[in-house]
Amino acid sequence: MEILVVGLNHKTAPIEIRERVAFDGQKIFDALRILRESEVVRESIILSTCNRVEVYAGVKDGEDGAEFIKGFFSDFHNIPRELLDKSLYVYHGAEAIRHIFRVSSSLDSMIVGEPQILGQVKDAFSLSLKSKNTGVVLNRLMEKASSVAKRIRTETRIAESAVSISFAAVELAKKIFGDLSVKSFMLIGAGEMAELATRHLINNGVKDVSVTNRTYERAEELAREFGGRPVRFDNLLDELKHIDIVICSTGAPNYILTKQDLQRIMKQRKQKPMFIIDISVPRNIDPKINDLDNVYLYDIDDLQGVIELNIQARNREAQKAEEIVTAEVESFLRWKASLSAVPTIVALRDKAEMIRKGELEKALRKLGPLGEEQIKTIDYLTKAIVNKLVHPPTVALKFEQEDKDELIATIRKLYGLNSEKG
Amino acid sequence: MEINVLLFELALTFYLLSTITGVIELFRRRKATSNATRYLAIIGFLFHSANIVVRYIQGGHIPIMTIHEASSFFSWCILLLFFFHEYRYRLGLLGSFIMPIVFILMLSSSIFPREIKALSPVLKSYWFGIHVTLAFVGDAAFAMACGIGIMYLVQERYVKSKHLSRLFQKLPSLETLDAINYHLITLGFPLLTLAIITGAIWANTAWGTFWRWDPKEVWSLITWLIYALLLHLRLSYGWRGRKASILSIGGFLFILFTFFGVSLVMKGFHVFG
Numbered sequence: 001m002e003i004l005v006v007g008l009n010h011k012t013a014p015i016e017i018r019e020r021v022a023f024d025g026q027k028i029f030d031a032l033r034i035l036r037e038s039e040v041v042r043e044s045i046i047l048s049t050c051n052r053v054e055v056y057a058g059v060k061d062g063e064d065g066a067e068f069i070k071g072f073f074s075d076f077h078n079i080p081r082e083l084l085d086k087s088l089y090v091y092h093g094a095e096a097i098r099h100i101f102r103v104s105s106s107l108d109s110m111i112v113g114e115p116q117i118l119g120q121v122k123d124a125f126s127l128s129l130k131s132k133n134t135g136v137v138l139n140r141l142m143e144k145a146s147s148v149a150k151r152i153r154t155e156t157r158i159a160e161s162a163v164s165i166s167f168a169a170v171e172l173a174k175k176i177f178g179d180l181s182v183k184s185f186m187l188i189g190a191g192e193m194a195e196l197a198t199r200h201l202i203n204n205g206v207k208d209v210s211v212t213n214r215t216y217e218r219a220e221e222l223a224r225e226f227g228g229r230p231v232r233f234d235n236l237l238d239e240l241k242h243i244d245i246v247i248c249s250t251g252a253p254n255y256i257l258t259k260q261d262l263q264r265i266m267k268q269r270k271q272k273p274m275f276i277i278d279i280s281v282p283r284n285i286d287p288k289i290n291d292l293d294n295v296y297l298y299d300i301d302d303l304q305g306v307i308e309l310n311i312q313a314r315n316r317e318a319q320k321a322e323e324i325v326t327a328e329v330e331s332f333l334r335w336k337a338s339l340s341a342v343p344t345i346v347a348l349r350d351k352a353e354m355i356r357k358g359e360l361e362k363a364l365r366k367l368g369p370l371g372e373e374q375i376k377t378i379d380y381l382t383k384a385i386v387n388k389l390v391h392p393p394t395v396a397l398k399f400e401q402e403d404k405d406e407l408i409a410t411i412r413k414l415y416g417l418n419s420e421k422g
Numbered sequence: 423m424e425i426n427v428l429l430f431e432l433a434l435t436f437y438l439l440s441t442i443t444g445v446i447e448l449f450r451r452r453k454a455t456s457n458a459t460r461y462l463a464i465i466g467f468l469f470h471s472a473n474i475v476v477r478y479i480q481g482g483h484i485p486i487m488t489i490h491e492a493s494s495f496f497s498w499c500i501l502l503l504f505f506f507h508e509y510r511y512r513l514g515l516l517g518s519f520i521m522p523i524v525f526i527l528m529l530s531s532s533i534f535p536r537e538i539k540a541l542s543p544v545l546k547s548y549w550f551g552i553h554v555t556l557a558f559v560g561d562a563a564f565a566m567a568c569g570i571g572i573m574y575l576v577q578e579r580y581v582k583s584k585h586l587s588r589l590f591q592k593l594p595s596l597e598t599l600d601a602i603n604y605h606l607i608t609l610g611f612p613l614l615t616l617a618i619i620t621g622a623i624w625a626n627t628a629w630g631t632f633w634r635w636d637p638k639e640v641w642s643l644i645t646w647l648i649y650a651l652l653l654h655l656r657l658s659y660g661w662r663g664r665k666a667s668i669l670s671i672g673g674f675l676f677i678l679f680t681f682f683g684v685s686l687v688m689k690g691f692h693v694f695g
Contacts, residue, residue, distance in 0.1 A: 161591060176581060178595035271660030273596060290582070294663050302584045309586065 001042055001137055001405055002062045003336075005091040005099050006069040007054025010110050013087035021077050021084070023048040031076060032131045040068040043138040045128040047103070049120050051110055056100060058137045058405075066090045097141065097332055101325045104145040105152045106159070113158035113314045118149045136409040137339070141332065148328045155324065158317040161310035166197035168306045169277050169298070170204050173245055176275050176296060184208035186243040188236065189250030190222060193279055197247055198226055206245070212236055214250070237261055241268040246276045248284050257285045262292060277303070339408050341397045347417045348393060352386045426480065427536060429473035430494065434528050436466030437497075441525040444518035448589060459517035460508060463524075467501050474498060481538040486554050488539055489685055493531035496681070497524045499562035503606075507566065511602065514592045519569040530682065549624030553617055560613030561677050564649070567606040568674035571667035574599040578664055600663050603670055604656065611649050618642060641680040648673045 008021065023031050023046055035044040035055070043058035055072075059065025070088055074081045091099045102108045106117045125142040128134050134142070153159055162168040177183050185206045187198050190213060202209065209228030213219035216232055223230040231239050236256070240246070250256065257276075266274070273294045278285040283299055290297040298306075338344070360382050364375065393411055411417070440462035447459060474495065477485035485491040504520045507513065573593060580590040593599075621639075622632040633639060652669040655661035661669070 161586075172581065172586075174595060175577070175590065175593075176596050178598040267660075269660075271662055273663065293665065296581050298584065305584060306586055313588070 001058045001060065002065065002093055003096045003137065003141065004057045004059050004062055004065045004069070005054060005096040006057070006066055006073070006088060007047070007052060008084075008087040008089065009052035009054070009108070012089060017079075017083070017087055018050070018053060020079055021053045021073060022050075023053065027076075028127065029131070031072075032128060032133050034072065034076070036131065036133050038068065038072075040064050043135040044133045045124055045138060045142065047121060047124040049117070052103070052108075054103070056096070056138060056141075058135065062092045066092075094329055094333060098325060098329045100141065100145050101148045101328055102322075105149040105321060105325065107152075107318055107321055107325070111163050111311070111314075112318050113160075113163070115159060118146065121149075122146060136405050137336065140335065144328065144332055148325065151328075152321045152324050156317040156320045158314050158321055160317075161313060163307050163310050163314065165193055165279070165300070165303050165307065166200045168303050168310070169197045169247070170200045172296070172298065172306070173201065173275055174204070176273055177244065179205070180245075181205035181207055183244040184210070184242055185245040186231070186239065186247075187211045187222065187226075187228075188246060188248040188256070188284075189213060189280065190218060191249040191279070194247050194249035195222070197277070197279075201245065201247075202226060210239065210243070212239070237265065241265050244272070244274060246274065248276065248278045249280050250284050252280070252284050253282060255284060255286045257289070259286050259288045259292065262286075262289050262295060266292060266295065279303070338412070339405050341404065341408065344408050344411060344417065345394050345397050348390060348397075348411065348415055351415060351417065352390050356382050356386045426473050426476040426538075429469045429476060430532070430536070433466045433470035433473060434525075434532055436462050436469065437521065437525045437528055440466060440517065441521040444515075444521045447515060447592075448518050459521065463501065463504070463517060463521060467498075467505070470494070470498055470501070477538055481540075484551055484554070485538070486558070488534065488537075489682075490531050490534040490536050492558075493527050493534070493681075496558055496561060496565075497527040497531070499558045500524055500527070500565045503559075503562050503566050507602065511594075511598070513573075513594045513598070513602070515573065515589075515594075516569070519573050520566065523565055523569055547624055547627060549620055549627065553620040553624055556613050556620060557617035560610045560617055561681070563606045563610030563613065564670070564674050564677055567603050567610065567670040570599055570603045570606065571670040574603065574667040575664065575671075578667075596663065600666065603666060604662070607649060607652060607666075607670060611646075611653060614642075614646055614649065618646060637684045638680065641676070641684050645673060645676045645680055648676055 008018065010018070013021075028046055028048065031046055032044070035041050035046070035057070040061075041057050041059055045056040047054045047056065055069050057065055057069060059068075070081065070084065070090075073079070073088065074084055099108070104118055104121045106112060106114050109117055121142070125134070125138075129139070162171040173180060173183075180201065183206055185198070185201055185208060187194060187209070198209070209223075209226050210231045211219045211223040211226065211228050212231040212233050212235075213222065214233050216230065219230040219233075222228075240257075240262075248256070262274075271294050273296070276285060276289065276295065276297045278297065278299045281300060285297060285299075287297065287299065289295055360379065363378065364370070370378075393415075396407060397411065440459050443458040443462060474485055477491065481487070486495045500520065501524055504516065504524070508516055574596060577590065577593040577596055577599065580586055580593075581596065625634065626632045648669070652661070652666065652673065655669075656666055
């Protein structure tokens, strides 16, 4: 059986196509049924996320399989083949295994090291498993894929540092304050990015939240949303002396906080550190504020710079991850090669013979001196028993045609022939 | 080689190894060496403790008579505090900043003569043990505060300059470092105060006068004033963070001078031996 990947992702297909080939909602069950009932595909998994749609399959013949799955994409979604063929990629054998490992470890993701993909791969697998679309080979492959992803996560640092503005803000806040649960936070203004960062701060322990806005009703609305306290914009300077973390995102054309303001505030709060994030464009907070002691001011470009460096660091780590993938692909191929009949028969016979010899020696030692004829008889007896026991599995391995992988895997398991684990 | 010398050399060697892994840790990506730094320090500490016990038994008194002994006992006290903080707060990279201080003190100790001296009669006092123990533990707290202060300055530099390197990821948060720095100063300061007071009481029983303006006394007083100032500025004017760190590094330099400089350069009855 050959392992095959057919699919498209954010690099090969624009969003318009990805939307059309996505297997969302109920569609995936129909799709899995079609693959299950096909003669060409023996095992299958469908992975459908917003960045990629892929079918992982075990097929009798690679070329037929690829052709079938491409046709399946086209028929199922009613998209002309010519349109799909430009976007679809096909990987066979070792390359397919490598691709699956890279996807699970998020090496193939838009942002290397992003944490969601492994969960999505696992969900896709468990859905296929439940629908009985998978068998020995894909089951083993997907287990291996998650363990490779975990190994890469612990042995490299591809997932370590923040790569989005809001996460970078949280990471910095933690490096300034340590424990965020005793810190107070204020959101000045509104905006998608600012609200997302607020959400992340709250998820990371911040409890004391206040919101201010030029329109007080808007402040009230947002305060309700975050379980915080609305503050009148005119009281801003007064309130800030109690605030440790500030996110500012307003449409003001000028600085709403000057160096003198903050100097006074810092004196009032006895120089307790303040972390101020100004994501407004144009900037709303005087950049000179960063020169003050114990004040840390980051604007949108500063955060962007932090992320840029983190992404570079992740890409460097990805090199190491690729080496791990290469090693794991080889180990999987070794396991798969063991899934053919001849080496299994040999292994089974060797094992039986080893057991027979060992037991025979023990018995002869216990029996003491025996005549040559007697030894011959005992030897013959053990050989006969072993041969009779090994004969039926050998015959099955030689002649069974359907589900041979399954059979081989079962026999290897029953007789403890798997030299390689994990 | 005498057993106590052998133990000392072993301790010194393990502290060197621990310092090396500590420095490597600053530049490496992996976490593996962090344990190495700690365990090498622990092994060194065991040899070091044995060395102190052996010298105690051989000399019949707490071994802080010579500058060799004093310097070695000083590093021993720092390590005690280091292990406590490492265990309590699990601060990343603490060893990388403390072990070099420990190693340098031990190295200085190793260049001085190592024979065990008999206790001079004037030192055979109940107050003597209390005085020196308080002084050493206090100074060790200040040494730790200096190491933590350096960590703070490094981390602060990253956050302020917005260039977040790998080291930034591994170092503890600014507030954690500042809080520990403060608590070390509040530990060291009363100990130093008590050391000066017990020293004065002892001087009075030994020489009939509380204070003799001997260089060590003067420099200890200066050190005491620096830390008093540090605490005052912090509590009244909010001199925390960077300023507090710089002051605690400066204060420790004064301690080192009081410790080595005064003993070697100036004459006085605090001189060892």
